Amino acid sequence: MAERRKAVHYLNQFFGQIGGEHKAGTEPLVKSGPVGPGVLFQELLGAEVEIAATVVCGDNYFGEHIDEATERVLSLIKGFNPAIVVAGPAFNAGRYGIACGSVCAAVVDRLGIPAVAGMHPENPGVDAYRKTVYIVETKGTTAGMREAALKMSRLVLKLVKREPLGSPEAEGYFSRGIRRNFFAGETGAVRAVSMLLKKLKGESFSTEYPMPVFDRVRPPPPVEKTGEAVLALVTSGGIVPKGNPDRLESSSATKYGKYDISERSRLTPETHETAHGGYDPTYANADPNRVLPLDVARDLEREGRIGRLYPYYFATVGNGTSVARAVQFAREIAGDLIRDGVRAVLLTST
Amino acid sequence: MVKEIERAGIPAVHICTIVPISRTVGANRIVPAVAIPHPLGDPARSREEEKALRRALVEKALRALETEIEEQTVF
Numbered sequence: 001m002a003e004r005r006k007a008v009h010y011l012n013q014f015f016g017q018i019g020g021e022h023k024a025g026t027e028p029l030v031k032s033g034p035v036g037p038g039v040l041f042q043e044l045l046g047a048e049v050e051i052a053a054t055v056v057c058g059d060n061y062f063g064e065h066i067d068e069a070t071e072r073v074l075s076l077i078k079g080f081n082p083a084i085v086v087a088g089p090a091f092n093a094g095r096y097g098i099a100c101g102s103v104c105a106a107v108v109d110r111l112g113i114p115a116v117a118g119m120h121p122e123n124p125g126v127d128a129y130r131k132t133v134y135i136v137e138t139k140g141t142t143a144g145m146r147e148a149a150l151k152m153s154r155l156v157l158k159l160v161k162r163e164p165l166g167s168p169e170a171e172g173y174f175s176r177g178i179r180r181n182f183f184a185g186e187t188g189a190v191r192a193v194s195m196l197l198k199k200l201k202g203e204s205f206s207t208e209y210p211m212p213v214f215d216r217v218r219p220p221p222p223v224e225k226t227g228e229a230v231l232a233l234v235t236s237g238g239i240v241p242k243g244n245p246d247r248l249e250s251s252s253a254t255k256y257g258k259y260d261i262s263e264r265s266r267l268t269p270e271t272h273e274t275a276h277g278g279y280d281p282t283y284a285n286a287d288p289n290r291v292l293p294l295d296v297a298r299d300l301e302r303e304g305r306i307g308r309l310y311p312y313y314f315a316t317v318g319n320g321t322s323v324a325r326a327v328q329f330a331r332e333i334a335g336d337l338i339r340d341g342v343r344a345v346l347l348t349s350t
Numbered sequence: 351m352v353k354e355i356e357r358a359g360i361p362a363v364h365i366c367t368i369v370p371i372s373r374t375v376g377a378n379r380i381v382p383a384v385a386i387p388h389p390l391g392d393p394a395r396s397r398e399e400e401k402a403l404r405r406a407l408v409e410k411a412l413r414a415l416e417t418e419i420e421e422q423t424v425f
Contacts, residue, residue, distance in 0.1 A: 021387075024386070024387075059386075060385065060386045060387065063367055063368040063386055064367055064385050064386060066368075066370070094368070094371050095368060095371075095386065098368055098370050098371060102370075124370065124371040124374035124375065127374045128370050128373075128374050215353075215376065216353075216376055217353050217354075217356045217357045217376060217378070218378075219356070219361070219378035219379065219419045219420070219421070219422075219423075220356050220359055220360065220361040221361070221418065222361060222415060222416050222417055222418050222419075223361055223415045223416055224416075226412055226415065226416055234351065234355070234362075236351060237389070279386050279387040280387045281387070282387070283387045283388040283391065283393050284387065284388065286393070287391060287400075289390070289391070289404065290388040290389070290390050290391030290393075290400075290404070291388070291389060291390065291391075293390045293404050293407070293408050295401065295404070296401065296404050296405040296408050297408060299405065300405075300408065300409070300412070305409075305412065306412070316351075318351075326351050326354075327351075327354050329351060330351040330352075330353075330354030330355050330358075331354055331358070333351075333355065334354060334355050334357075334358035334360060335358075337355070337358075337360055338358060338359070338360065342360060343360065343361075344360065344361055344362070344363075344415050345352075345355050345360055345361070345362035345363070346362070346363055346365065346408070346411050346412075346415075347351060347352050347355070347362055347363070347364050347365070348364075348365045348366070348383070348389055348390065349364065349365070349366035349367075349371075349372070349383075349389065350366075350367070350386050350387060350389055
């Protein structure tokens with residue numbers, strides 16, 4: 001009988017069946033065997049790989065103590081002496097994606113074993129960790145669980161059996177930027193000309209050498225006279241007037257709000273609340289200044305440290321919200337700000 | 351959003367808890383916050399202490415906006 005190899009699965013508090021946002025502060029702990037989606041993974045991995053244990057950590061605990069949480073999770077994983085580590089899938093959950101990526105990168109670097117995670121292309125964990133970790137492309141939500149588990153399990157089995165991997169496209173993971181030599185059927189000249197012919201005919205073709213996309217914006221020059229400048233407050237933390245008049249969605253937001261604060265010296269639980277569905281709203285609802293710091297911004301304005309606060313603030317919900325939407329919101333917001341002579345922006349995120 | 355506001359030419363400072371996410375989305379001036387559900391507060395402290403903490407973060411953010419930088423910088 002073939003040797004049964006051990007895997008450890010990393011999950012957040014939600015998939016690890018501890019609880020929702022109110023349990024997001026949970027510190028790393030171990031559960032024996034597969035848990036939650038791990039049951040599906042175990043079914044797909046069959047007899048060759050055993051999920052010996054599941055390590056669970058709350059997304060907030062991880063996000064707020066990335067180095068410490070990574071160390072603690074790594075030492076729990078190490079105790080099982082696994083052949084491979086599986087994390088997530090995290091879909092488009094940003095905190096969870098960063099946690100999965102950080103754990104897997106530490107596993108690869110420090111334990112010298114492979115690790116497989118699963119994420120949506122817009123998860124910030126992809127760009128942060130794709131070079132070290134096999135990150136399988138998934139849908140944005142748990143609706144893609146089965147498909148993700150199938151692709152991830154297939155990759156896990158190949159890795160533990162040390163079978164040769166195909167291209168990232170064939171295996172379904174994000175390219176790690178590694179080039180492997182192989183003998184092609186045709187010379188480079190023939191391939192290049194046939195690619196050019198396809199291009200001229202308007203047919204689809206795929207390059208053999210994709211250019212990296214660096215979409216960076218150079219830092220604008222600093223604000224010169226903050227004491228004379230107009231500063232605007234913006235948040236992705238979902239702070240809205242009580243009752244959420246624009247009905248900002250709690251996740252995957254399709255809009256933002258622009259709200260008058262010209263008559264306000266601070267936000268209060270009676271007037272404002274959060275519409276964000278991706279974090280425990282208790283603290284933001286009890287004191288919305290914890291997310292949108294209007295109270296201290298007004299103090300600083302009165303003291304002359306800030307020239308003037310823009311009479312409106314802008315808010316959206318950054319929770320699984322697509323990059324395309326966020327770009328659109330920010331362009332529209334920037335249009336207003338430039339028209340009204342705003343010279344600096346303070347943007348807060350939860 | 352931070353990146354797009356800066357693309358339009360207005361310097362923007364990002365106060366957020368998970369710095370790697372801020373880096374990935376292309377913020378240039380980054381100020382680490384307190385915690386995810388309360389980036390500019392700490393319910394474990396008294397009201398006065400909490401407001402002082404918030405003020406310190408906003409003041410740090412203003413200094414970040416006033417600082418000449420060449421690349422992504424965590425303040």
